[in-house]
Amino acid sequence: MTTHELVAISGSAVRDSSTDLLVEAAAAGWTEALPNTVEARVTAVRPGDLEIIPCQACGESPDPDWCFYRDSLYPALEAIARCDALVVGSPIYFDAMSAQLKLLVDRCNCFRPPDYANRDPNHAFLKRLTRKRPGGIILVGAEGTWFEGARRSLAGWLKWIEVTNEGMVVFDAPIDDFRRRALVADYPEVLAQARKLGRHLASRVVG
Numbered sequence: 001m002t003t004h005e006l007v008a009i010s011g012s013a014v015r016d017s018s019t020d021l022l023v024e025a026a027a028a029g030w031t032e033a034l035p036n037t038v039e040a041r042v043t044a045v046r047p048g049d050l051e052i053i054p055c056q057a058c059g060e061s062p063d064p065d066w067c068f069y070r071d072s073l074y075p076a077l078e079a080i081a082r083c084d085a086l087v088v089g090s091p092i093y094f095d096a097m098s099a100q101l102k103l104l105v106d107r108c109n110c111f112r113p114p115d116y117a118n119r120d121p122n123h124a125f126l127k128r129l130t131r132k133r134p135g136g137i138i139l140v141g142a143e144g145t146w147f148e149g150a151r152r153s154l155a156g157w158l159k160w161i162e163v164t165n166e167g168m169v170v171f172d173a174p175i176d177d178f179r180r181r182a183l184v185a186d187y188p189e190v191l192a193q194a195r196k197l198g199r200h201l202a203s204r205v206v207g
Contacts, residue, residue, distance in 0.1 A: 004205050005041040006030045006198070007076075007083040011090035011101025012140075013048045018171055018184035020046075022138045022194040023089040026169075029198025030085065034206060043083065045076045048100040055106035061113035061126060073107055080108065081129060085201040086163050088154060089138035095149040105157045112160055127162075134204035135163035136197045140171045140184070147172075166200055169193045 008027040012019035023044075031040040050072040062068045066077040080086065090097040097105070112125040120126065137154050139147050147170055158165050171190050173183050184190055 001037065001039050003039040003041050004034060004084040004202075005043060005079070005082065006201065007043050007045060007079050007086045009045045009047070009076075009086070009088040009101070009104065011047060011088070011098040011104075013091075013098060013100055014181060015046075016182055017091070017140075018173070018182055019089045019091050019138065019140045021182055021184050022140065022169060022171060022191065023087060025191045025194035026087045026089075026136065026138065026198035026201075029195035029200075030087075030202045031198075033199035033202035038206065040202075043076075043079045045079070045104070046100075047073070047076075047104045048098075050076070052103040052107065054103055055109055057109070059114065060116065061128075062110050063113075063128065067107055067110055069107075073104060076104065077107065080161060081111070083133060084205050085133055086135040086158070086161075087138065087198065087201065088135070088158075089140070090150060090154070092139060092141035092145050092147060092150055095146050097150045097153060105153075108157065108161055111162075129162040131162060133163050134166045134201045136166050136201060137168040138171075138194060138197075139168065140173070143172050143175045145172055166204060167197050169197055 010023040027042045034040040052073045053069045
C-alpha cells in the first residue's frame with residue numbers, strides 16, 4: 001500500500017492550545033481525504049517539546065545529513081525532507097512566529113546550504129531537495145494582530161524546503177476572550193477552515 005505522510009507542526013508553547021487544535025484539524029482533514037488505497041500518515045511535531053540547538057551557521061553542507069547536530073529535532077528534519085505535504089501553525093509573538101518554531105525553521109538552513117565550492121555557478125545555494133510538496137500555514141492571534149510578518153517568514157521557509165504554499169488559515173480571536181486556552185474550540189467555522197486546508201493538501205498529493 002502506498003503511504004502519504006503529512007508533517008503537522010505546531011509552534012505553540014502551550015499544549016492543547018488553539019494552534020494545536022487547528023493543526024490537528026488540518027491533519028484530520030488530510031487523513032479523511034486520502035483514499036482507502038493509501039495509508040495516511042501524520043507526523044506531529046511540537047518544537048516546544050524538544051531540546052533544540054539553535055542554528056550555528058556552520059558554513060558548510062552536512063550532506064548526506066540534514067544537519068551536523070543530532071539533537072531531538074533531527075528526526076523532524078528527516079520527516080520534513082521525506083514528507084508528501086506539510087502544515088505549520090504558530091501563535092503570533094511580537095508580529096512574528098513563536099520562538100519555539102523559529103528554532104526549527106532556522107535549523108532547516110542546510111536544506112539549501114551555501115555553495116562555497118561554486119558547484120552551481122547559477123545559484124548561490126545548493127538545492128538538495130528537488131521534489132515539490134504542498135503545504136499550508138495556520139496563524140493564531142488576538143483581534144487586530146498584524147499577521148503579515150509571520151506569514152511572510154513562513155512562506156519564505158516553505159519555499160526554502162520545496163513546499164508550495166497552498167493556503168492559510170487565520171484565527172484572530174476577540175481580544176476580550178483571547179486569554180482563554182483553546183478558544184478556537186468555540187469557533188467551529190475556523191476549525192472547518194483548517195480541516196478544509198488539510199483536505200486540499202491531500203487532493204494535491206493524490207490528484
